[in-house]
Amino acid sequence: MTTNSLPPDPNNLWRPNRGLNKRVEQAVIWLFGLFALISVATTFGIVLSLLFETVEFFKDVPLWNFLTDRQWTPLFSNPQFGILVLLSATFLTSLIALLVAVPLGLLSAIYLSEYASPKLRKWLKPALEILAGVPTVVYGYFALLLVTPFLQVFLPQLGGFNALSAGIVMGIAITPLIASLSEDAIYAVPGALRDGSYALGLTKRETIFGVVLPAALSGIVASVILAVSRAVGETMIVALAAGQNPRLGLNPFVPVMTMTAYIVQVSLGDTPAGSIAFKSIFAVGMTLFLLTLVFNIISFWFVRKFRETYE
Amino acid sequence: MTSQSVSPVATEAALRAKNVSVYYGSALAVRDVNLDIFKHEITAFIGPSGCGKSTLLRCFNRTNDLIPGARVEGKAMFHGTDLYAKDIDPVYVRRRIGMVFQKPNPFTKSIYENIAFAARINGYKGDMDELVENSLRRAALWDEVKDKLRQSGLSLSGGQQQRLCIARTIAIEPEVILMDEPCSALDPISTLQIEELMKELESRYTIVIVTHNMQQASRISDKTAFFNAEATESGNKVGYLVEYGDTEQIFNDPREQATQDYVSGRFG
Structure with missing residues (x-):
């Protein structure tokens, strides 16, 4: 499969550096993958931070109240959170x-x-x-x-x-x-x-x-x-x-x-x-x-x- | 070489071009065409690329109006009426002179709606189901689609799509059907089906077909017009009518050398 197995031609003027090309290609693929990962990771980070704080919130306020209350009074002494x-x-x-x-x-x-x-x-x-x-x-x-x-x-x-x-x-x-x-x-x-x-x-x-x-x-x-x-x-x-x-x-x-x-x-x-x-x-x-x-x-x-x- | 018109007296001319020249912007595309197209016949326009045969075809239902900068000189007449007279609405022209295009262009609607849509807008008051069935039958497509009338027209094969386009054209009962290389995007079997279909439609409609395929012209048409193009000093190609006559005469006994060369495959 490799071209190395072919007999070398002494008069050949074309000697591409396939080895380097392969390494560069690999590095580029990793680099691009990394960039793609950053944006995905950021999205996940945002969702996770939202999720953690939201879970904290629902420890204090039952989800049912959040969905059904008809008042939104977060600063009252008896706060109500009706979304x-x-x-x-x-x-x-x-x-x-x-x-x-x-x-x-x-x-x-x-x-x-x-x-x-x-x-x-x-x-x-x-x-x-x-x-x-x-x-x-x-x-x-x-x-x-x-x-x-x-x-x-x-x-x-x-x-x-x-x-x-x-x-x-x-x-x-x-x-x-x-x-x-x-x-x-x-x-x-x-x-x-x-x-x-x-x-x-x-x-x-x-x-x-x-x-x-x-x-x-x-x-x-x-x-x-x-x-x-x-x-x-x-x-x-x-x-x-x-x-x-x-x-x-x-x-x-x-x-x-x-x-x-x-x-x-x-x-x-x-x-x-x-x-x-x-x-x-x-x-x-x-x-x-x-x-x-x-x-x-x-x-x-x-x-x-x-x-x-x-x- | 002069353009000439042959006018046998046997049948009535449905369409007539009198000194028709078409310009795109300032460039002349076809010059000075004179010919008569007869009722209930199939007339073929043949000739090399750029000879203006499609351009002339588009004059007959004012489809050239849709191209910015296109201009028609001379007279294109339909039963003696100038199609380009001031009081003629192109919408009515197209209503009676239908067109089938090179590439099948079914609407993004169901097979049924592809046919019913234009009929409804044109105020058809009869039984729509019947019209759809009859049109599909006449276009030799009914048996293939009768169980899937609600599917998109785009789900059909290329040849079926083209027959659907023919069906929707005949559904509104035009008098003339213009066909601009209707088989050039189709395989040989679909091409054969469309040709058979045209032969059947001939008794009810006047058909004009532009084709690059000389065998097709000789197989199906009654009359053939051969167009050629010549280059002007500015490098533009201008098309003109070389010879027009019975298909048999054009293919077997052409008067012009250029026609002889073209139909025998020496150029084009």
Whole structure:
């Protein structure tokens, strides 16, 4: 099998250093493996530290109470930890954000991919993606100082901190994500499919909604689910604009406290390490982690199940 | 070498090209084509690559409109009506002059929906199940797919996909079916099936087929148009019609030397 067994040719000018090549190759493989391991190990480290503190927390607070209590009062002398309170706020702000971002993002994506001239598309898409690069703290102040006062003109009962403007602005913040990823999916639908539809006497609108969008469905849904994960995990906008009042319910006009906002509050405050309130942020963090994990799994599953393979 | 049109009086011309030239941007792709395509016949366009036969085909149902920068001069007529007149909506043109493409392009829908979809949008009021079955039968695909109508059209083999595309085209009952090298992506057995299918469809439809395969043209077509290309000073290739006539005449007794060379396999 080895080339060494062949008789050496004295006139050969080609003498590759196979031995060195093999050693270098091995070393490189190990090095790359190590780097890959670092990111995996970091993820495991985060999950483990979350897990340990969460276990500590549940030694003091029964899981059942955590899931069913209707109050979130970590600093009271008789503290109650009903995650539903924070969950309802996260659900509310995310829902408002999606109601804004899905139509806005999807219609932008359709326009960019199907109607905009190539020249316009070349400018518009990067411009849209810049919107995704704006720091969320800027969005937070935008919601608090601009959107809320503006909305108060029409809705006098709106609080200075509220889920509505935080949700709307969060929707604007995640629109580029949906628009950009959906546009990729729509643009990737082969032109042959469009031609086929036109050749059957269908109009452009009928072609887009009847043929192109269904073909791009898996990519579009994946982008929406990714946006849900972003909305659920979004911190600065809701911490700044939605308020800090743990309150169960789905009223968008009053201040609420999302899971992320609670973690910010405790992390920045002077809550002593080891106290029950301190441990509670890990339980909330774990909930958040599990929630986004579920969304990512759904997205992964959906894309695999519904991805259309063109020839 | 002049382009010429032969117009036997026996049958009615369904399609007519009158001095048709097509430009992509500023580049001329086909120049000055004159020919008549007759009802209930199969007309084949043959010729070397870049001779404009697909471009001309696409004129007849305004598929060229979908290519940015494409422009048609002269008149492409359908039963005497100029297809490029101002008040003609290309959507209606394509509704009556269907097209089957080089690569099978079934929709990402079930086999059933591939056929029912366009029929429904076009306002078909009859029994949809019946239409789907009849279309699949006429496309000689029914027996192979009748138990899996709910499966994706993409799950079929290439030849089956192409027959599905033909089925969805005939489901909306066009008058003309344009076929742009429909067998070039298929194996010989699928090719044979499509050819047999075309022979059967001939009684109901006018068919125009672009093909690189001369045996195919001689096997199935009634008339054959031979196109050739010449290079211009700027290096572009411009296609033109060399000779058009009955398939038998084109293959056995061509008037032009270029046709003779091409059909005998000396170039192309």
